Amino acid sequence: MSKIELSSPLRDAVGAAQKLPPFPEVVWKVMPLVERMAPVAEIEAVIRFDPVITAKVLVLSRSPSFSRGQKITSLRDAIVLLGQQRLVQVVTAACSSTYFMGEAPGYDLREGELWEHSIATALMTEIVAEHLGWPEKTTAFTAAILHDIGKTILHHFVGAYFESIMALVGEKKKGFLDAEREVLGIDHQQLGERIALRWRLPSPVVTAIGFHHQPRQALVHQQLVSLVYLCDRMASAMGIGCGVDGLMQPNEDDVCIEMGITPRMIERFCADLVDRLGETRRFLSS
Ligand SMILES: [Fe+2]
């Protein structure tokens, strides 16, 4: 990295974010078709148009978390057998995986760990949403799977300025997020929000990405932001893609009280996630 680049991490991080490939549109094309219960052939035609996404949909739809034991041998099977909600989840995951698969050494995350964290947080929203009777499951899943998109870019800069960040954390007792923002001029929530806006993601998803560590600062979509915050906290506390910053993020856990979530419920949610993710982890790594 040249001297000029190092002198302006904010400009370079934003510049790098602008070069991220656009988010595949197939997910926004499939969602309305699924909602109006369009014929299978119509949905299949949209997904098949993108062979890379088709291949990923097939791999993900066969994972135990999504297939729930159903035998899926073709794209048509996936569309017919998964059901509306799970099909949208699988297509969303297929569209998102490319961005998260690599390593993020600045956050001490090895290859695949950020992806596992994203999947775990998203599956956790499903578990909690089922418990709370949450109506917008697919929006929550999408927001959760993309919540750390800013890290996919910012890890380069966190790595380059790690000592300065940790000096603020250690000596000035700042949270990692505040230190990130002070040293780099932007934190991974803010960078993620910029990426989400550029991708023209729905407003609730943009807000959840932008405030997933600080739900109380969100002016809109507070319930969704709190849900993503809580699911991220639980996945990190379970050591799933926790990274160097996971235990140094702001604590706004009193949102649990507002959501009616007790410590015993959290134990149950974590146990459910272990069951759901354990099989998927084995499948995806095989
Ligand atoms: Fe985060």
Ligand SMILES: [Fe+2]
């Ligand atoms: Fe996270």
